[in-house]
Amino acid sequence: MWKRLLFTLAVAAAHSHAAVNPVAFWNTIAGRAFAPTQGTNPVAQSRTYAILHASIHDTLNAIDARYGSYTPGLPRDPAASVEAAVAATSHWVLGALVPDQFSLINAVYASELATIADGPAKARGIALGEAVAQATLRRREQDGADRSNDPMFLPRTGPGEYQFTEPFNFAAFPGWGRVTPFAIDLKEHDLDGPLPLSSARYARDFQLVKELGSLDSRTRTDEQSEIARFWYEDSPLGWNRIAFVVIRRKNLDLWQTARAFALVNFAMADAYIAGFDAKYKFRFWRPVTAIQNAGSDGNDRTEPDTGWQPFQPTPPVPDYPSTHSLVGAAAAEVLIDLFGDRIRYETTSSTLPGVTRSFRGFSEAAEENGESRIFAGIHFPHAVRDGLRQGRGIGRAVGKLLPPVRKSSTD
Template sequence: MFTILFSVLLLLACKFSNGVDPSADGKKPLLANYSNQVILDWNQMAYQAMGGPAYQHSLLASRINAMVHLAMHDALNSIAPAYQTYAFFREERDAEPIAAAASAAHAVLTASFPDKKAMLDSALTQSLAKVPTGDRLNRGIALGKEAAGAILAKRQNDGALQDPIAVIDPTAQPGEYQVVTPFNFIFAPFWKQMQPFGLTAPNQFRVGPQPALISQEYARDFEEVKTVGMKDSKTRTADQTAYGKFWYEFSEAGWNRVARAALSGRKLDLLATARLFALVNMALADAYTAGWESKFYYNFWRPLTAIQKAETDGNDMTSADASWEPLLPTPPVQDYPSTHSALGNAAATVLANVLGDKTGFSMNSPTADPATPTRSFRSFSQAAQENADSRVRIGIHFRFSCDAGLDMGGKIGQWTVDNHLKPKVTAIR
């Protein structure tokens, strides 16, 4: 008898923790019955508001994505509380969920891109057109705006809107970062101390030091990127070139696309989807901040500089090539660690925790060769590994930088899942 009773209570607790309203009158919204399409639609709308494939400030994009998805999560979680909230602490169980989610995203994006208001207003109208008019609709709109206001207030003075273009003094010190052509600046040095979304501090997962310039490990990875990453490499395979270009786009854009692709054909309810995208984008934003903190702490040069000036590194196992060029342009920031690798594994770790690592998916990339725009993956970890390896294949990172980035990203992703938006424990009375 006790076993049967315990099983019933356990089923009820699981039901409530998945966003289903526990009220007995049947009049409250059951979020499990709602489509998750509004989350996917506004994830793509955020990308378009930023400028689509043409936008350039990837760090700021990651911050805005996190704000958008945290606002949507908190709004929905206020209607059917199932998870820990992030910035908004109020319950409103009579609000319309689709209206709340769409209005939350709209409010964050309109505050971030006032020049895109007409486009965003049109998108909101489309979202609300599917919702019956009435008091619940009005409550949903108001709730979404309040949830957005809470996250906007939390980030109001974080310093993210500074000019990211910074000049650095030239240096001849071997191993130290120098500007990389075609750029004459370094990007967003202030981001090294950006307020994290989920970490306790930017240096929480600072990586250990890179290999010494005179070490065999450095010479090994130097030779690899010099050989396979050069513009006209004879050893890089056609597939390596293809996935090098495929993953070249900004990592936060690519891994939001991974999340959308992974949900294709899978049934995940509205609130669970909102939580997944909030966790993914928290981890992506924090991986940039943590990566920038480590980059500026070690200030290590890029392969482009290292190979062209190898005669200065003190290592007899390396040789200079003053005309060496990578397959694709090197981003204007330090090499170590690879934040592209960190973001990829941070997102992959969150996705694996929520959906299971062995989730297959296919997706396109705007930076891929038009002839081969689509790649398919068996798991998130496979995608993260290829994403990291791509940076060596196109000549813009040392292997040890990618490995350090993967390790950092895994820690950030796991920390995010373990410490934020966790399922509530429902008291059974």
């Protein structure tokens, strides 16, 4: 009984937050399904969010074509129920890609269908939503995500080489950079690489993260510590929350909402792919390794500290570029294209409950998100700077997709 009551309250809360916009509602259900895996697999989150919102976008445009579709050649049915179609396509995608949360997803789906009057429109909406979901999943089933752990990463010796960081004895997803992007051409988003170890710029970056990012730093402010913890949350969860807040404030219609979420999540998914491609190309060491082993880097401006530890745990992937910075910048650039960069909003974080941070634009949030990795002691500033630059380029490219084929009633 208690489980049923809690579930009912959770669905009611999600409906309240989504203001009965079914696209936004299913975005919140996806976030709830991902909550138990926070901190373990943001790349898979990004792919699932992108497939989910591609399917929702295409489902709506199969009912009323207002924007270009992600997957071509889908069936059309203007007589289908919008609510049933969105629920069915979301249920199918999330059930397939987040099977551990199927009981939640299935219960929400049943609850949603119960609110829709039985009849031909409902039946046609379910059939259409399922057909679009299957088509989207088929399009992505050979994208390489199932081979993301191949080949196994083996560290090389020598200064600058990425080494496993405690408590991990592996490097995560070395093959993710070979996943097929949703929107971009990877060759158009190359990076120059890490700074030379012998350079003065590297020494300055080294000293900055050594001072600000240390577990027992005396120079990191209370706010910088808050920023590090606030933005430690998985990027897909945090930036979908920001998108949700602004979409609700702007009172977008369902088609506009679906396109916005699709573009934001395409940008994040492709940012992870581009970032991991570069990470395992350059294989650059993390600050904890660099600082503890600075005696071997050939730079007389750096001093080792064998006991140095970062403020936050170091994720098990190479340093360059900072995909956290890259993903945030890509999402922000899409949001800027949609809404401009002069908008006030507040957001929260699952990694620092009870704290709300306010922003006056998306670029401001993206910059703070990037800085958080320096305050956390887990990225060099150069990895953050280049991650931001690469992310902005990806966001601009993605923002051109799914163009309008006719104006919506609220444009």
